[in-house]
């Protein structure tokens with residue numbers, strides 16, 4: 377048992393013994409102060425091979441971070457080939473250090489403390505949200521709000537709570553639609569939302585974990601009210617054949633397409649239903665999650681390939697199954713398995729455990745069938761293709777985490793060492809083909825089948841927030857960010873589970 381588990385256990389025992397009498401907010405604060413922040417808690421596996429792999433991943437993080445610091449400090453992303461910073465895109469023309477905020481908890485968990493202190497200093501003294509920029513509400517929530525909240529939860533440093541409040545308040549004007557479902561983007565200086573009312577399920581459906589926790593730690597109910605209104609709307613709206621289309625008009629309150637996907641545009645909505653159930657024992661969320669997963673199965677979207685019976689989850693267009701899977705969808709292997717693991721008495725537990733295990737295997741196949749052993753952005757199932765991209769345009773890799781994320785969840789749940797081996801194979805491939813040069817950062821690839829692939833010259837922030845954190849944790853012992861006490865937001869920022877973690 378680690379020191380962290382002992383302290384958590386002791387504090388939790390204190391809470392549990394006084395469970396019969398509700399605690400007031402002051403008493404809870406005292407308990408939270410007694411909780412030792414997560415630092416130097418080990419998590420080191422006794423096996424020297426695993427230790428070496430973990431150290432290797434830590435060095436990857438150091439290289440990615442150091443190169444960003446050297447060439448792009450304060451910019452949102454590093455261009456590791458050009459050795460310069462990149463702004464624009466999801467955070468508009470802002471320079472708000474997205475890589476720094478997304479990296480805070482990874483640096484802390486990996487005990488890169490000098491680097492962490494530098495990142496904290498930026499958040500405390502340099503980061504300025506008073507910029508005339510239109511940002512994605514979803515991306516700002518999962519990377520900035522989620523990044524701050526996880527940093528707050530694992531360090532108890534209130535600077536992160538305060539900055540989470542500041543940026544979330546700047547997102548609130550986005551909720552001024554007829555339905556209360558937020559517009560996709562908002563100007564953080566003026567509060568203007570633009571006129572595009574067509575919103576994405578995976579965007580307005582991926583706010584719940586952060587907003588509920590923010591209300592808890594501030595005592596301000598406004599954030600919880602916003603996401604509870606979204607939940608109510610989605611619970612009540614008619615879903616064709618039980619399926620959620622990917623787009624909705626936030627003023628008219630009606631679906632605007634008939635495209636359904638557990639990958640791009642839909643993905644993290646389903647993830648957050650399950651994770652809200654874990655975070656808060658939210659039974660309504662669990663029921664909606666179960667109904668959504670049943671709909672994928674009952675509409676014949678969970679299929680097997682003709683060649684080798686590889687299980688995959690098809691998309692649906694105009695009521696017809698489209699046998700295509702995006703890299704983004706590969707998080708769902710871990711999701712199905714986690715859903716079965718946390719609720720073993722659920723009527724679908726055996727089915728979902730099987731889907732989780734088999735779909736993770738299929739995503740692994742998409743990796744090992746390329747020449748680089750890095751999987752493509754899109755893979756297909758036809759008479760001629762099995763878990764392979766259909767064109768060069770589908771063969772890119774932008775440092776995404778989802779396949780490694782499912783390996784991590786499967787390893788934590790099953791203890792099967794093959795998931796560590798698969799993760800190691802992917803880590804070595806990334807080191808070999810995505811590294812921009814010795815000691816430098818990492819880049820996406822244009823074609824995962826080429827043995828000398830062209831690099832896309834972007835080091836995505838989620839590489840440091842997610843891909844490297846999942847790799848580090850799979851080579852750590854299970855008590856480092858235990859899944860009994862923490863639930864990962866969709867950007868791999870750990871948030872406390874209310875029933876077991878005194879930091880909730």
Ligand code: DMJ
Pocket residue numbers: 518644704776777778838842866867
């Ligand atoms: C991340 O920002 C999150 O995981 C999100 O849910 C999906 N896309 C990227 C990574 O691929």
